[in-house]
Amino acid sequence: MKLHDVSWPSEAALKGGLLPWLETLPGASWLTLPGRDPNRHRVIVTLLHGNEPSGTNAFWHFVENTPECAVTTHFCLANVNAAKTNTPFTTRHLDGKPDMNRCFGRQGEDDSYEIADEILARITSLAPEAVVDLHNTSGTSPAFAVSIRDDDTHKQIASLFTKNMLCSDVRLGALMEMTSETSPIVTIECGGAGDRAAHDVAKKGLNDFMTAENLFQGHTGFWPIEMLYRPVRIQMQHDSALCYHDQKIDDADLTLAPDIDRHNFGRMAADTHIGWLGGRGLDALKTDDGKGGHPIASLFYEKDGELKLKAASKLFMITTRHDIALSDCLFYMVVD
Ligand SMILES: [Zn+2]
Structure with a gap:
């Protein structure tokens, strides 16, 4: 197995801080938080790119202030090994390794493809009602969502984070290309990796994503969505x-x-x-x-x-x- 089940950080780990805790991780990691309804699931993937910290930053905020989750909520921190190389959160992927968000549904020699397969297998077996994959742009930018589907389900997930959504036909092997009716997957680009506002987008959006009883109606986090096509x-x-x-x-x-x-x-x-x-x-x-x-x-x-x-x-x-x-x-x- 290349994807490791990791327990929720302890009080002592919290006191030590995010970077020392990341150092203890064995690689791609999966953490689970219980929710009011144990039979429903939501998944938050982040750090497929090691230089994109907003999702992990928000995760650590929730370690400090854990909300009451509506359903069983899972965090996947994917390219931990790249994130902790050299100056933390500056390396997209390790030299000689593929970009991990180009490995979904694709074949290759590197273990990044196995990690991608294992993440997908988890998602398939849990059948989460929604999956978000949090990224940052490398330049400064407002937040936006990316989806391959132009339907209400995907827009409602996006609207927790942003009012801009791209509907893309480009196929690269990204996680969001694996979306389905059962488990819609949306990419959220929170904003620039160095933008303070991007961390806030991740925290605010994830707080709603974790706590809303129903993601698809009646939540207050909605933005009206502006679509950009192709x-x-x-x-x-x-x-x-x-x-x-x-x-x-x-x-x-x-x-x-x-x-x-x-x-x-x-x-x-x-x-x-x-x-x-x-x-x-x-x-x-x-x-x-x-x-x-x-x-x-x-x-x-x-x-x-x-x-x-x-x-x-x-x-x-x-x-x-x-x-x-x-x-x-x-x-x-x-x-x-
Ligand atoms: Zn990215």
């Missing part, structure tokens, strides 16, 4: 060079401003300057909308070496971390 994932081509700088870098295939993440979720007009291209022009970039549409030239154009927006758009999940931009993506976008 986000397009924008990536660099494999062998291209990326720089973050406030002016064009000559050897780079793409230069982006170091504070480009300030545009997260802002409405950007057509012709907005996004960055500077190199000798390969738009060919340095590629897109994925999950359906083979939205080629790069339908979204952007090049003028005097500048990368510009073709139409009014919203950009989100903009990272300013070079390693994540290259290994994952630069950002996602939706054309207005």
Whole structure:
């Protein structure tokens, strides 16, 4: 077994603090809190990415102030090993290991695939009425939810945390792609990993998620949901060079401003300057909308070496971390 059952932290562990307690964990960990109705279940997954602390931070808040849960509530802290490497909460996944949120429903050699399988097996056997998977964006951002389904159940879960929801056709092997009628799964991006507000989104949303008698009617946590459809994932081509700088870098295939993440979720007009291209022009970039549409030239154009927006758009999940931009993506976008 790669997923370990761990008991709820003791008073002594609580006094010692989160980081020393994390050090004691054997790896991917599963903790269970009893609720008023022992026969119903809800699951909170977090730390699939070791550099995204809001879910774990909220978990520790609930260790300190444990609410009366409506149903049996489970916490899964997934990539604990990455989270406690080097400076805690800075490593998305260990070197040479896959991104754990790309391993669900996928086959591979690494034990990350086994952990993903075991998490899914738990979810299947418990048949929880709802699952949330808490993340942070690497750049600063408002909170938003991501789902592959556009229905009330998924929106109601999302609405405990945020008013923005993306309905995505992109398939990467993420946990939320394993959603079902019985056990709806929604990703919550709480906001930037370094944003204080993101920790509050996680705490407030989880408090409602844990205590509401019925998640699907009559709770007070609802936000009216604003949907964004078919986000397009924008990536660099494999062998291209990326720089973050406030002016064009000559050897780079793409230069982006170091504070480009300030545009997260802002409405950007057509012709907005996004960055500077190199000798390969738009060919340095590629897109994925999950359906083979939205080629790069339908979204952007090049003028005097500048990368510009073709139409009014919203950009989100903009990272300013070079390693994540290259290994994952630069950002996602939706054309207005
Ligand atoms: Zn994440």
